[in-house]
Amino acid sequence: MKHVAVVVKKFMQRYIDMLRRLNKMIEYSEILDDKSIFIRLKSGLEFYGKYGPFAFEFENGYLYRNRVREKLIGGRDYGSFYQILKEIFVANDYEIYYGLERGDTVIDAGANIGLFTVKAAKEVGPEGRVIAIEPEKTHLEFLKRNIEANHLKNVEIVSKGVWSEGMKSSLYLYDNTGFHSVYSDEDFPKGSIHTGITDIELDTIDNVSRELGLKRVDFIKMDIEGAELEALIGAKETLASHDVKLSVAAYHRVHGEPTYKSIIPQLQELGYKVKKVENTVFARK
Numbered sequence: 001m002k003h004v005a006v007v008v009k010k011f012m013q014r015y016i017d018m019l020r021r022l023n024k025m026i027e028y029s030e031i032l033d034d035k036s037i038f039i040r041l042k043s044g045l046e047f048y049g050k051y052g053p054f055a056f057e058f059e060n061g062y063l064y065r066n067r068v069r070e071k072l073i074g075g076r077d078y079g080s081f082y083q084i085l086k087e088i089f090v091a092n093d094y095e096i097y098y099g100l101e102r103g104d105t106v107i108d109a110g111a112n113i114g115l116f117t118v119k120a121a122k123e124v125g126p127e128g129r130v131i132a133i134e135p136e137k138t139h140l141e142f143l144k145r146n147i148e149a150n151h152l153k154n155v156e157i158v159s160k161g162v163w164s165e166g167m168k169s170s171l172y173l174y175d176n177t178g179f180h181s182v183y184s185d186e187d188f189p190k191g192s193i194h195t196g197i198t199d200i201e202l203d204t205i206d207n208v209s210r211e212l213g214l215k216r217v218d219f220i221k222m223d224i225e226g227a228e229l230e231a232l233i234g235a236k237e238t239l240a241s242h243d244v245k246l247s248v249a250a251y252h253r254v255h256g257e258p259t260y261k262s263i264i265p266q267l268q269e270l271g272y273k274v275k276k277v278e279n280t281v282f283a284r285k
Contacts (some may be wrong), residue, residue, distance in 0.1 A: 018090045019072065022082065025089060029073045030258040036142070037078045041089070044120060045148045050080030050142055081113075088115050094221045097275060097282040098245035102220040105129045107205065109162050109231060110249075113142035116221055119154045129154055131212060135171060135200035136180050156212065162224065163202035164233040171200045181225035181252075204234030217242040223249035229262045232270075239270050241285065244270070251279035 027174060029039040052285075053076060072082055078087065087093045099124040100106065108117045111132035114201070121130045132155055134140055140159055147155050161169065161182065169182050173196045177190045182202070209217060217238055222228055228248050250260035263281050264274050272283040 018086050021090050022086050023072055026072075027232065031074050031078075037074050037081060039085075039248075045122070046117070047085070047113075047115060048142055048145045049078055049247045050115060051064075051077055052080035053077060057225060066241075079105050080245060084112065084115050085239055088119055093280055094223075094247040096247075096277055096280070097189050098130075098219065098247065098284065100124055101217055103127045105131070105214055105216050106216060106221070107131045107133065107208075109133045109205065109220060109222040110224040111157075112139050112223075114146040117155060118146055118152065119153050120219075120221070121147075122150070124154065126154055129156070129207065129214075130139050131158060131214070133158045133160060133162055133208065135159060135202075136173070137198065139180075151265065158203075158208055160208070161200050161202045161227070161230040162205050162208070162222075162234060163227060164204065165232040166203045166207060169200055169202050170197050172197055185255075204235040205231060206235055209238050213239075215243050218282070219245045219247070221247045226252040226254045226259055227265055228252070228259055229254075230261065232266050234268065239272070246281070246283040248280060248281045248283070250276065250281040 004049075024187040025041050027042045029037065031037050032048075035051055037051075038046070040046045048248070072270055075082065098119055102123075102266045104124040105128065106120045106124060108120060108208045110132060111117045114132060117130055117132040121128070124130065132143060134143055134157070140157065143157060147157075161171070163169070163182075169178070171180055171182060173180050182200075205220070220235070222231060224231060228250065232239070232248070239246075248267075250258070250263050252259045260276055260281055264276065267274050267281070267283045271285050273285070275282045
C-alpha cells in the first residue's frame with residue numbers, strides 16, 4: 001500500500017506541474033453566454049470548448065487536483081476540455097516518438113472538438129492535409145468552430161466513426177465528453193456518468209482514404225475509446241500501402257481486457273515495429 005501511495009503522489013505531482021504549465025500557456029480565457037469556454041493560447045491558437053467535468057478515481061488526488069485547477073477558469077466544469085489541452089499541448093502525448101512534418105497527410109481518428117486537428121493542421125502547413133474523423137454531433141459543431149476560429153483551409157471533416165466495416169451503430173454518451181464510445185458503460189472508469197445514446201455511421205479508414213483520394217498517409221492519431229483494434233483491422237490497406245507513423249491510445253478496457261494487448265499483436269502482424277509508452281502505442285514499419 002505504501003508503494004501505491006508513493007506512485008499516486010508522484011503521478012499527481014507530475015499532473016499538477018503540467019496543469020501549471022498549461023496555465024502559463026494561456027493568454028486569455030472566458031466563459032461565454034452559450035456556456036462554452038473560449039481560450040487563446042500565447043501561440044495565437046484559439047479554441048472553443050464545451051462543458052464536461054473530468055472525473056478522477058483517487059479521491060484525495062481528485063480533491064487536491066481540483067484546488068489547483070481552480071486557477072484555470074471553469075476548471076471543474078470544463079475539466080475534460082483542459083484534460084485534452086494538457087495532453088496535446090503540454091504532455092505532447094501523440095507526438096512523443098513521431099512528429100509531424102510540413103506537407104504531411106494526417107488522419108485524426110477521434111477528432112473530438114479538434115484540438116489535435118488544429119495543432120496538426122498548423123504543423124503540416126498549407127501544403128499538408130488533415131482528415132478529422134468524428135461522429136458525435138456536438139463535437140462536430142465545436143470541431144467546425146475551432147477550424148474556423150484558426151482560419152484553417154487544409155482540414156477535411158468526416159462525420160463518421162471508424163471500424164472494421166461500414167455499418168450503423170449506437171454511440172454511448174457520457175458527462176466526460178472524452179468517453180463517448182460504441183461500447184456500453186460496463187468498461188468505463190468509475191465516476192463517468194452515462195447521459196444518453198445516439199446513432200452514428202461507422203466506416204473503415206481504407207474506405208475513407210479511397211473516397212478522399214488520399215495519395216499519401218503519413219500520420220494516424222487514433223483515440224476512439226476502445227474501438228482502436230477494429231479501426232486498425234479496417235485500415236489494413238492504408239497501413240500496407242503507405243509509410244504511416246501511428247499514435248494509438250491503448251489505455252481503454254474492452255470486455256475487461258486492456259486494449260494494448262490486442263492492438264500490439266495486430267500491428268506487429270502488419271509488419272510494424274511497436275513501442276508502448278504509458279497509455280499510448282507508437283508504431284512504424
